[in-house]
Amino acid sequence: MFENLTERLTKTLKAVTGQAKLTEDNIKDTLREVRMALLEADVALPVVKEFVNGVKERAVGQEVSRSLTPGQVFVKIVQEELVKVMGEANEALNLAAKPPAVVLMAGLQGAGKTTSVAKLARSLKERDKKKVLVVSADVYRPAAIRQLETLAAEVGVDFFPSSADQDPVDIANGAIAHARIQHHDVVLVDTAGRLHIDSDMMDEIKRLHGAIKPVETLFVVDAMTGQDAANTARAFGEALPLTGVILTKADGDARGGAALSVRHITGKPIKFIGVGEKVDALEPFHPDRVASRILGMGDVLSLIEEAERKIDKEKAEKFAKKIKKGKGFDLEDFREQIQQMKNMGGMMGLLDKLPGMGQMAQVADAAKAEKGIHQMEAIINSMTPGERHNPDIISGSRKRRIALGSGTQIQDVNRLLKQHKQMSKMMKKMSSKGGMSKMMRGMKGMLPPGMGGGGGFPPM
Numbered sequence: 001m002f003e004n005l006t007e008r009l010t011k012t013l014k015a016v017t018g019q020a021k022l023t024e025d026n027i028k029d030t031l032r033e034v035r036m037a038l039l040e041a042d043v044a045l046p047v048v049k050e051f052v053n054g055v056k057e058r059a060v061g062q063e064v065s066r067s068l069t070p071g072q073v074f075v076k077i078v079q080e081e082l083v084k085v086m087g088e089a090n091e092a093l094n095l096a097a098k099p100p101a102v103v104l105m106a107g108l109q110g111a112g113k114t115t116s117v118a119k120l121a122r123s124l125k126e127r128d129k130k131k132v133l134v135v136s137a138d139v140y141r142p143a144a145i146r147q148l149e150t151l152a153a154e155v156g157v158d159f160f161p162s163s164a165d166q167d168p169v170d171i172a173n174g175a176i177a178h179a180r181i182q183h184h185d186v187v188l189v190d191t192a193g194r195l196h197i198d199s200d201m202m203d204e205i206k207r208l209h210g211a212i213k214p215v216e217t218l219f220v221v222d223a224m225t226g227q228d229a230a231n232t233a234r235a236f237g238e239a240l241p242l243t244g245v246i247l248t249k250a251d252g253d254a255r256g257g258a259a260l261s262v263r264h265i266t267g268k269p270i271k272f273i274g275v276g277e278k279v280d281a282l283e284p285f286h287p288d289r290v291a292s293r294i295l296g297m298g299d300v301l302s303l304i305e306e307a308e309r310k311i312d313k314e315k316a317e318k319f320a321k322k323i324k325k326g327k328g329f330d331l332e333d334f335r336e337q338i339q340q341m342k343n344m345g346g347m348m349g350l351l352d353k354l355p356g357m358g359q360m361a362q363v364a365d366a367a368k369a370e371k372g373i374h375q376m377e378a379i380i381n382s383m384t385p386g387e388r389h390n391p392d393i394i395s396g397s398r399k400r401r402i403a404l405g406s407g408t409q410i411q412d413v414n415r416l417l418k419q420h421k422q423m424s425k426m427m428k429k430m431s432s433k434g435g436m437s438k439m440m441r442g443m444k445g446m447l448p449p450g451m452g453g454g455g456g457f458p459p460m
Contacts, residue, residue, distance in 0.1 A: 086287035107220035109193035112248035118151035119282035135175035248274035
């Protein structure tokens, strides 16, 4: 997400120089580069103009404190202006209504509306401990109704059945009545989308909105459509009293123009951002954290929150106790660490959120790195339990069998065993006195090929 914009802005901001203060002359070229970077990211022109003017107004004549260089001051101003454009702070759903709180989802066909309903239902159930009912009022696509039913079962929330011969208003009212009886906290209503904005569609959704009076009306928009996303959001905003936006497919959008344009053009906050196809790939949208990621500063808070949700605490505690006692780090442990990392979005998902790793994530061959992770797992899966617990017994003939079973080469098996041995030594250092500093000195050779020379970390 935002790879192109991050690359351009970080290069540009590194070039800022000056003496005691920032002047119009010494930031002129940098501002021009910032403007070009935003336009290339498909940010709407009015947003670019206001952003650049805001940065210029604040930067010119800005005194530089002793602890900061002019460049650092400028970066700070750019970050704060990015936050301002995207909405200052995360705005949560306002569900403070007599249950059930009704949430209406609107958007064009193909924007990821139905999937977003399931993702939001899962988030409300797991993060907010709400009892959720989902219903589809899309009477034009029976497949959408079936899709929502399947997804509801997958995320473990209740589904209210509907069919193509019913009226959307009757469907929604029926679901709300059912939710009252069954004491649901929230009802999520999926609506029909079209391939383009048309008057019939708008009339129908206006009628539905008027009948059910939702506490939240969320517009679901595909981030990959760039400026079009902001323009479509504006059209929906003129027809419906929107309360917020869900930006989908942000993981596939290297430019980031939609995230920087939607809030400014609609005046409505981006409340959630979709960062993948899985049902857990929906995050609250925090403008300050996103601004940090755009500038290559990482997003440690989101990483910590994600870790708390996705890491198996029982397994992690068991592993920590094992290491503390100085017991060996075997290939079964290695496999578990790989699986935990995959749950956290894989290698690139982690690097994207680590400070200073943004550029590394761009330089690295992401596809090769992820392939390396999957290859490691396949190799370990092809071993017997005895081989996983005692890698020293893996002879030449065993390596051939493992390579054949995992669809890899013997050198791939050798590389994995070497990496495991290095990690095992690191774990021993961790369990000894002064282990953490020793471990940091020895952190090499852990990453798969593509993430640094020789299958290890870049030189430290």
